[in-house]
Amino acid sequence: MAFKAPVKDQLFCMKELAGIDKIAQIPGFEDAGYETAQAVLEESAKFNEGVVAPLNWSGDQDHGSWDNGVVRASKGFKEAYAALAEGGWQGLGQPAEYGGQGLPKIIGAACVEQTMAANLSFSLCSILTGGAIEALLTAGSDELKTRYIPNMVSGKWTGTMNLTEPQAGSDLALVRSKAVPQDDGTYRVSGQKIYITYGEHDMTENIVHLVLARTPDAPEGVKGISLFVVPKFLVNADGSLGQRNDVYCASIEEKLGIKASPTAVLVYGDDKGEVGPGAIGYLVGEENRGLEYMFIMMNAARYDVGLQGLGVSERAYQHAVGYARDRVQSRPVDGSAKESVAIIHHPDVKRMLLTMRALIEGERAMALVGAAAYDTAHNHPDAAVAKQAQAFYEFLVPLIKGFSTENSVEVTSLGVQVHGGMGFIEETGAAQYYRDSRILPIYEGTTAIQANDLVGRKTSRDGGALAKAIAAQIADTEGQLAARPSAAGKKLALQLKAARESFLQVVDFVVNNVKSNPNAVFAGSVPYLMLAGNLVSGWQMARALMVAEDKLAAGEDAQFMAAKIATARFYGDHILARIASLRDTILDGGDSVSAMPLDAF
Amino acid sequence: MAFKAPVKDQLFCMKELAGIDKIAQIPGFEDAGYETAQAVLEESAKFNEGVVAPLNWSGDQDHGSWDNGVVRASKGFKEAYAALAEGGWQGLGQPAEYGGQGLPKIIGAACVEQTMAANLSFSLCSILTGGAIEALLTAGSDELKTRYIPNMVSGKWTGTMNLTEPQAGSDLALVRSKAVPQDDGTYRVSGQKIYITYGEHDMTENIVHLVLARTPDAPEGVKGISLFVVPKFLVNADGSLGQRNDVYCASIEEKLGIKASPTAVLVYGDDKGEVGPGAIGYLVGEENRGLEYMFIMMNAARYDVGLQGLGVSERAYQHAVGYARDRVQSRPVDGSAKESVAIIHHPDVKRMLLTMRALIEGERAMALVGAAAYDTAHNHPDAAVAKQAQAFYEFLVPLIKGFSTENSVEVTSLGVQVHGGMGFIEETGAAQYYRDSRILPIYEGTTAIQANDLVGRKTSRDGGALAKAIAAQIADTEGQLAARPSAAGKKLALQLKAARESFLQVVDFVVNNVKSNPNAVFAGSVPYLMLAGNLVSGWQMARALMVAEDKLAAGEDAQFMAAKIATARFYGDHILARIASLRDTILDGGDSVSAMPLDAF
Structure with a gap:
């Protein structure tokens, strides 16, 4: 059954119920009125109907595989992700200074709905990347922002959220992963994270993990959790990729659904990279404010x-x-x-x-x-x-x-x-x-x-x-x-x-x-x-x-x-x-x- | 998670709400009072908890396979079905004259609920067999009854219901399978039936299909449908198995669930047996009353x-x-x-x-x-x-x-x-x-x-x-x-x-x-x-x-x-x-x- 993006109803809701004309009156969104929305949504429909939707069923059947830490994405996903990057869809709502298009959420959300309808498993990678960008924008240092965000906005790298541990699901107070500060200002992160969506894959050359962990002197409970950037490959000052970090995909889950989206168990600090024991992490914002971010x-x-x-x-x-x-x-x-x-x-x-x-x-x-x-x-x-x-x-x-x-x-x-x-x-x-x-x-x-x-x-x-x-x-x-x-x-x-x-x-x-x-x-x-x-x-x-x-x-x-x-x-x-x-x-x-x-x- | 049969609540419902004592006052059910129910349900619980339930998850994972018309049941199912036969569970509610125990439905239903809870896929085979027995008891000739029912009641053979065709699901008026009368009183059946639960398997030596089909002069619609017995292997007068009949399993479905229960596409009359073209079938009751039966x-x-x-x-x-x-x-x-x-x-x-x-x-x-x-x-x-x-x-x-x-x-x-x-x-x-x-x-x-x-x-x-x-x-x-x-x-x-x-x-x-x-x-x-x-x-x-x-x-x-x-x-x-x-x-x-x-x- 060919997918048809619900552009008409989306535009109706935007114009008649959500008031996109008022959004276009807000400074910075002057170009984001109804006509822009229409043009973007129609382009988005072409992409999602033509490129993303045809991979939905095949991805479910031939879903990604794990082999000794390496995860192969479903057939066609790598190329589709490249097309998503090429089309600028990852950066639709991101700031222009990092390469984004700065469009309002009202337009971005409609495009995202289309991608999700076209292929739920596929859509998750860019969603998680968007979340990671948001956290860095909010709390990251200028250096972190400059080093990571542009390649995430462009779709060259992807991002993940690492919250859950076996004993800590809804209850993040129970998070146990550790982050030990080093003399050079970095941290060494260790622990096990589960249910990490697109925690490992071969669609892009690097993956930027955002990880909740505790520093040695942190208070108990949710007020002792800090947030770290842990890239799969370290990023050199010139932006080139460096050593393989000590984060390793121990397995991917056999799930009821969204099978084409690899759900990873990630192990930090098991000395499986090129940096010695402990994944090198960079603090986002201040210590102990991780949950807030x-x-x-x-x-x-x-x-x-x-x-x-x-x-x-x-x-x-x-x-x-x-x-x-x-x-x-x-x-x-x-x-x-x-x-x-x-x-x-x-x-x-x-x-x-x-x-x-x-x-x-x-x-x-x-x-x-x-x-x-x-x-x-x-x-x-x-x-x-x-x-x-x-x-x-x-x-x-x-x-x-x-x-x-x-x-x-x-x-x-x-x-x-x-x-x-x-x-x-x-x-x-x-x-x-x-x-x-x-x-x-x-x-x-x-x-x-x-x-x-x-x-x-x-x-x-x-x-x-x-x-x-x-x-x-x-x-x-x-x-x-x-x-x-x-x-x-x-x-x-x-x-x-x-x-x-x-x-x-x-x-x-x-x-x-x-x-x-x-x-x-x-x-x-x-x-x-x-x-x-x-x-x-x-x-x-x-x-x-x-x-x-x-x-x-x-x-x-x-x-x-x-x-x-x-x-x-x-x-x-x-x-x-x-x-x-x-x-x-x-x-x-x-x-x-x-x-x-x-x-x- | 080990399964525990809900014997206590079943007995409560039987005694306090459904009035098993009144059932035991009905002639023929004198021995089927509360104590009998209790003893049977506890025995049933042992069987279902110990034998049937442990195969539920493994059956889902390693479900039966099809190879050139032959269907292998999930591992352990054949032995469990033999145990079901051995325990007399198939004949619990069937008449004593055919080898059953003649217990009332109120007791049988409680046992069946246990088997279903223990292993839904497994339970279906005996359920379908029970349905086929019921149809034969109601409308079959004495010869058909004598030849088929005892081995079905004992669990030696299983039964199926063949209603659905690709164009005829809820709407049985659209059934097209044909049954042509032969000089010897038998019929030659041809057509394709789909969604046939346990339509093929290797758990028992024979399978008794009950098949809806039309005779050549039958009226249109549901009033022109007749019911036939089509055994996988013909049954000789002495009860031994004869030629392989012309019914063939073309494939089994890849389903969302009940995976250990093979759902067969059955082709009748494709000359794949030992009887020449056309499956040999025996009319149940009268022509054109098949839907009623x-x-x-x-x-x-x-x-x-x-x-x-x-x-x-x-x-x-x-x-x-x-x-x-x-x-x-x-x-x-x-x-x-x-x-x-x-x-x-x-x-x-x-x-x-x-x-x-x-x-x-x-x-x-x-x-x-x-x-x-x-x-x-x-x-x-x-x-x-x-x-x-x-x-x-x-x-x-x-x-x-x-x-x-x-x-x-x-x-x-x-x-x-x-x-x-x-x-x-x-x-x-x-x-x-x-x-x-x-x-x-x-x-x-x-x-x-x-x-x-x-x-x-x-x-x-x-x-x-x-x-x-x-x-x-x-x-x-x-x-x-x-x-x-x-x-x-x-x-x-x-x-x-x-x-x-x-x-x-x-x-x-x-x-x-x-x-x-x-x-x-x-x-x-x-x-x-x-x-x-x-x-x-x-x-x-x-x-x-x-x-x-x-x-x-x-x-x-x-x-x-x-x-x-x-x-x-x-x-x-x-x-x-x-x-x-x-x-x-x-x-x-x-x-x-x-x-x-x-x-x-």
């Missing part, structure tokens, strides 16, 4: 994982629609034909496809609105505007990550179901998305970790003020919807209102009980995240409905607008409808979770 | 697939609990410890485990109550009692199949999530359940097919009378709950009432609109199935709560009873809570499904 990468990465959920969902949706149009089976239930028809005619198949589609469109709108908030937060000249946008963006990150990835498991599962028995046969391709998606609610912080963030930092810390401010904006949208002549608008206004009121009940519950009954609140944290993500996405779909109704009335792009209206209506009837049950579960379900004795499981 | 197998098989959903869920649950007890990560949210604790302490992990457990216990209770209804229907001397039980059983079959298998995808997915990053690594084993479970809502009729059955034959045909009669029984349970002194009972009474009232609203909607607006009704058919399955399972959990409260008060088996109460409460708070949203979706969501233009997807 890593969180910068993590926040960017969490947003990106949300896009992965969206991307793999889009791909699964396109696959399922294609099959449902082709596969002829059974007569229609309404008797409108005497012969068997394509299964897309059957109401249950339509319901499944619309569920997929509604979730995707809601998530995309939320993600691009979030990207616009990021751009505003980081670049708007008015500090108050920037601050407000930052708070909004930070509220959205756990929703974009958690809601979109949990849904991606549902969406890709529906994609298999639409295919019937064929969906279970690997060759069909639908199963790959189901396997690939399953990591998304886990890595870069499980959904529970996102939900903790939502409950703690994003909701309780300000007593629910931001959550309520967002709800007030949603209420404005309800008012606009209710005032419209269309029945669809009025119905969606009521549905949105019910959802918002449920959200407010839950916010009050969280704020009022998080200290007195934390077990009950955290038993409902994931349902709260799903409720909030559902509401915010539904809010965007409601805004989209109004735009689409107006444009349809004006005769603009009738088929697209009619589909948008139908999808928004479906969102109201089927997706917002989930909120009532989530609310009941949260408000009234904590005690029965606590009641179960642990030894009785 | 096949439905007998299908109904048994659908029930069994429901047990598969239950079984794989149980296995995934046990795996997840084991990991959650071992894995230490992060401090408790309530500050009750300063150190990191096992993740089972964290409320979100408990919520996930309880979701798994509550679904499993509800499904198990529903399945065993269903098995008792089957036993009553087929064996009760009072025709009126039997008829009522048959109707109840038939109402339950789509729920047992659809609800338990859809949930199995959710449950096994939660199982992966509990494991965090480890869950995505194949070696951990959690991913296998996630892959295995995905076929269950598809084969033996997709969830939509089950839902069509529920809407059509089971709900609309009698104007909702049976559905309402079941609701009236649930109302009785509510009354009993409400009258109890416990707060848990009173709360669950209200939750069950709300769920039942939603169910009744939906039943009225279905009955009133199925003719006038079938598209809207069938857009809600799967949500209706999920609602009904949720309600009936929840009803059983409510009954279980009352029993457990009484037994706990009497000091009987305190830990088990306390856990049952906690799980029933959780079911009310978290699972029954889903019904409100499902109801809204069904009652108010049909039009937005219809509104989407097909060409706009």
Whole structure:
């Protein structure tokens, strides 16, 4: 099934919902308006449809191999990565001074979504590299920046994030890797890191690892973790590559999905390089502030994982629609034909496809609105505007990550179901998305970790003020919807209102009980995240409905607008409808979770 | 993770909810009371824990291979199947005159659930054999019965069901395989069948295929399909094996899961045997009634697939609990410890485990109550009692199949999530359940097919009378709950009432609109199935709560009873809570499904 980048819906969301015109008014982004976005997205579509997507299935089947520390990437990946570098895609959002194009996140995110949909495994390498660049930009010394960033921005080198150790997953306080300072200002790093995406590969000549480790005198816990750059090959002052550093890939994991993305176990300091025992590392920023810097990468990465959920969902949706149009089976239930028809005619198949589609469109709108908030937060000249946008963006990150990835498991599962028995046969391709998606609610912080963030930092810390401010904006949208002549608008206004009121009940519950009954609140944290993500996405779909109704009335792009209206209506009837049950579960379900004795499981 | 058969909960459900004592009062089942059940289940547990379960993971990794028509089963499967035969497990529920033990389904189903949980792939061979026996018992001539059934009951031979062809999946009207009558009363069968579970293997000396095909003058559609026995090797009059028949395994599928179960493409009539062109087949029953007979197998098989959903869920649950007890990560949210604790302490992990457990216990209770209804229907001397039980059983079959298998995808997915990053690594084993479970809502009729059955034959045909009669029984349970002194009972009474009232609203909607607006009704058919399955399972959990409260008060088996109460409460708070949203979706969501233009997807 050939992949088609969803350029049209991306542009609709950017223009009508995320307000790219306002982003283009921010100094520095003057050239980043709608026309630029359109041109970039169409070019990106060509690259992703033509170069990246065709390697998705083959990469899954013939995935990379490990041989004595050397990892061979899937066939074609090296050439595709070179094409990505050549096209400047790695540097799209990076500063011009390091060779990037300095485009806003709203454009970059849309391009990244395309690459993820085209080939999730492939996309991860440039995503991780982007995260490493971000950490260096934020906290690296000028020397580190100058030495490493340009070759990462150009796509000549790649980057990794080294957080997890066997005993330290969600709980980074347990990190044990060591970094011992040397007289020359460098450190010698040792320890074992696991789950390192693209931790080793043969696509580029060097790999820049960003590694969490403890210095000898560091305090216990997360306040004693520092961040280091550990390049695979040392980099000489003239930029040429030097000795092989003491970091070694002990194995790659046999995984359920994203198989073409090598997940490495990396061993530091086992005297397997050319530098003697201990990998040579360079401190990023100050000692003991590593977690803080890593969180910068993590926040960017969490947003990106949300896009992965969206991307793999889009791909699964396109696959399922294609099959449902082709596969002829059974007569229609309404008797409108005497012969068997394509299964897309059957109401249950339509319901499944619309569920997929509604979730995707809601998530995309939320993600691009979030990207616009990021751009505003980081670049708007008015500090108050920037601050407000930052708070909004930070509220959205756990929703974009958690809601979109949990849904991606549902969406890709529906994609298999639409295919019937064929969906279970690997060759069909639908199963790959189901396997690939399953990591998304886990890595870069499980959904529970996102939900903790939502409950703690994003909701309780300000007593629910931001959550309520967002709800007030949603209420404005309800008012606009209710005032419209269309029945669809009025119905969606009521549905949105019910959802918002449920959200407010839950916010009050969280704020009022998080200290007195934390077990009950955290038993409902994931349902709260799903409720909030559902509401915010539904809010965007409601805004989209109004735009689409107006444009349809004006005769603009009738088929697209009619589909948008139908999808928004479906969102109201089927997706917002989930909120009532989530609310009941949260408000009234904590005690029965606590009641179960642990030894009785 | 060693598997432990859930004997205790099975016995609880059999005794307290499904009424095995009443089954033992039915003539012929006098010896099949609680003590027998206990002895059989404990023996079954030994076999499944000791012999079958250890082959689950190895079978997934080293799954069977195809070589020029010959299929080698996974290592150890042949020996395990011999042990299954030796132990008499294949004939547990079969008539004594054919070498079976004649035990009721209520006991057989519990044993089968254990085998499915132990090893889903392995279990399928005996399940399919059981289905083939059932079809022969129902419609086969005495000669066919005598020649084939004893060796199938003993486990010496296995059986298959051959329905699907590339163009005929859910829609059997499209079956094209041919059967041409010969002068000697046999038929020559030709055509291609796909997705034939254990269609070829080397575990037994012969395989008895039951095949749907059309005779030359058969009418179009489903009324022109006949059923044939086509043995892999012909069987001589003295019972010895004769010529190799003309049925050939062209390939086995590369699947997402249940990999150790070979899924064959079978070609009939390609002159690859020793009998000349055309596989020699024997008509079962009368010509053109094949679908009717096949439905007998299908109904048994659908029930069994429901047990598969239950079984794989149980296995995934046990795996997840084991990991959650071992894995230490992060401090408790309530500050009750300063150190990191096992993740089972964290409320979100408990919520996930309880979701798994509550679904499993509800499904198990529903399945065993269903098995008792089957036993009553087929064996009760009072025709009126039997008829009522048959109707109840038939109402339950789509729920047992659809609800338990859809949930199995959710449950096994939660199982992966509990494991965090480890869950995505194949070696951990959690991913296998996630892959295995995905076929269950598809084969033996997709969830939509089950839902069509529920809407059509089971709900609309009698104007909702049976559905309402079941609701009236649930109302009785509510009354009993409400009258109890416990707060848990009173709360669950209200939750069950709300769920039942939603169910009744939906039943009225279905009955009133199925003719006038079938598209809207069938857009809600799967949500209706999920609602009904949720309600009936929840009803059983409510009954279980009352029993457990009484037994706990009497000091009987305190830990088990306390856990049952906690799980029933959780079911009310978290699972029954889903019904409100499902109801809204069904009652108010049909039009937005219809509104989407097909060409706009």
